Amino acid sequence: MEEQRQRRPGGRSARVRAAVHQAVTGLVAERGYGNFTVADVAASAGVADTSVYRRWGTLEALLMDVAITWLTTQSPIPDTGTLDGDLRAYAANVARDLAGPDGPAVLRLVIALSSAGPDGVQARDAFLAERSRQLQAMLDRARDRGEHPPEGLDILDHVLAPMYIRVLFGAGPPTPEYADTLVDRLVLVAGA
Incomplete structure (x- = not known):
């Protein structure tokens, strides 16, 4: 046999x-x-x-798959028991991933796809939707614990965007310490 x-x-x-x-x-x-x-x-x-x-x-479908796969396998959503802990762990993970060998390339890829016609816009939107889904899961969990989380856009504006800009303009890789100061600023703004 x-x-x-x-x-x-x-x-x-x-x-x-x-x-x-x-x-x-x-x-x-x-x-x-x-x-x-x-x-x-x-x-x-x-x-x-x-x-x-x-x-x-198509090449665009491949590029979209690369971007989405990178996003979903990097920066896992932490569950430390508090929103402050979750935000700090998440921001440190994002900083580590962006500073890694593929982070800058994937970030540039997502931006480039934005101007690559309908397939590129779809890829960018899928990337942003996945990032939003991740953030919303963290914020919903905090709400369920009775915490008062900021909006997802506040996290994007105060934590993620500065790290993305730093990488895109070559101002140096974001470090976990830098990410922590961004969370401190978010906490100050959200508390006000």
Whole structure:
């Protein structure tokens, strides 16, 4: 009797996906958005371009997948028991992720997608919707504990946006200490 081959969760498909995602962030960092093709991604990832087309269909769909996957696998929503603790842990995670090797490339990618037609706008909106969903989950949990959280846009304005600007304009990587001072400012503004 011939042994059946068992599929491992994540197996080759996960390796291909990870290699393609890494190739995209590398190419965005090296060349910038719009300066590479699916063939370039495939060559950098060491896969056939037909594999990329079969899985994602278009370069824009691939780029959107890279951005959303990065966001959902980075900066997990902490649950420290208090909103203050959650905000500080979340901000430190975002700072760490943005300072990492893929953070600046993914952030530039999302901004570039904003001007890449309807598919790009959809990718940007999906990225922002996921970030908003993350923040809202943290704020809802705080409300359920009886705390009085700020609005999600306040977190974006006072914590996330300054870190994004720092990365985009090359003003240095955001550090956990910097993120902590941003949360302090938010707490002051929200308390007022």
